[in-house]
Amino acid sequence: MSVIHLTYEVSGDDFTRAGEASGLVKSKLKKLGYNKDAIRRVAIAMYEAEINMVIHADGGVVDVDIYPDKVEVVLADKGPGIPDVEKAMQEGFSTAPDNVRNLGFGAGMGLPNIKKYTDEMKIDTVLGVGTTMYITVLVKQ
Amino acid sequence: MTVKELAEKIGAEILTGKKSLDREVDGCYIGDLLSWVMGRAEMDNVWLTVMGNLNSIAVATLADVSCILLTENAALDNNAKARADMQDIAVLRTEENSYKTALKISELLKEAD
Ligand SMILES: Nc1ncnc2c1ncn2[C@@H]1O[C@H](COP(=O)(O)OP(=O)(O)OP(=O)(O)O)[C@@H](O)[C@H]1O
Numbered sequence: 731m732s733v734i735h736l737t738y739e740v741s742g743d744d745f746t747r748a749g750e751a752s753g754l755v756k757s758k759l760k761k762l763g764y765n766k767d768a769i770r771r772v773a774i775a776m777y778e779a780e781i782n783m784v785i786h787a788d789g790g791v792v793d794v795d796i797y798p799d800k801v802e803v804v805l806a807d808k809g810p811g812i813p814d815v816e817k818a819m820q821e822g823f824s825t826a827p828d829n830v831r832n833l834g835f836g837a838g839m840g841l842p843n844i845k846k847y848t849d850e851m852k853i854d855t856v857l858g859v860g861t862t863m864y865i866t867v868l869v870k871q
Numbered sequence: 872m873t874v875k876e877l878a879e880k881i882g883a884e885i886l887t888g889k890k891s892l893d894r895e896v897d898g899c900y901i902g903d904l905l906s907w908v909m910g911r912a913e914m915d916n917v918w919l920t921v922m923g924n925l926n927s928i929a930v931a932t933l934a935d936v937s938c939i940l941l942t943e944n945a946a947l948d949n950n951a952k953a954r955a956d957m958q959d960i961a962v963l964r965t966e967e968n969s970y971k972t973a974l975k976i977s978e979l980l981k982e983a984d
């Protein structure tokens with residue numbers, strides 16, 4: 731059973747609000763006394779995935795389950811899907827448009843970062859239907 | 872060395888985050904591409920960048936760096952300033968470039984050891 735369940739809607743057109751959900755989860759975990767390193771890993775992985783939903787998929791829904799020993803995040807969007815997940819996972823691969831690159835995104839490092847900071851990462855994607863990402867961060871007490 | 876001491880020693884202007892000035896500085900990371908920063912910067916690093924937008928503030932919060940140090944007198948957007956104040960993120964600014972600033976920081980961190 732999860733201790734706490736949180737749900738957020740991530741809007742697809744608003745860059746200025748991207749990161750709100752991850753910020754809120756971060757403060758929640760801090761209040762609950764989770765260790766700093768785990769909090770940082772959850773926050774970064776979730777932000778990268780959240781930003782991807784904004785940039786590449788017109789927004790979506792984030793579900794967070796906080797357990798004593800792990801944090802699970804599921805991010806679901808109804809975007810275009812990812813044609814080649816293996817390629818998308820490579821450092822440096824990006825289809826981000828120029829206007830987004832000017833803001834500092836588009837290095838093609840988001841998915842590799844999520845992989846790096848999480849203990850489990852799974853991507854379900856169907857072209858034209860959407861993408862759901864499952865990430866788990868284990869917490870050492 | 873704290874963020875405040877760092878600002879004083881390199882003559883940087885303090886733009887936001889008065890409440891976070893006591894935070895300890897440990898190491899330094901230079902970069903403008905946000906995902907590189909999130910992947911490579913470490914907790915408590917000073918982050919040297921010319922990116923002064925809202926997303927930089929989000930990255931600084933989530934990556935838990937000790938402060939943002941804008942080099943080359945780079946601009947801090949108004950909405951980013953407001954967000955940094957709200958989230959207690961210290962943003963400093965210097966007219967020096969990132970290379971020269973990092974050299975100074977390196978010396979200061981050695982002294983502080
Ligand atoms: N939710 C998504 N829906 C559709 N495509 C996606 C989604 N997430 C990622 N992608 C695709 O995978 C690519 C790689 O994503 P990744 O996060 O690694 O890099 P980026 O977002 O392009 O740049 P960065 O994260 O470094 O700012 C994207 O450019 C995009 O083509």
Ligand SMILES: [Mg+2]
Pocket residue numbers: 778781782836839840841906
């Ligand atoms: Mg990305």
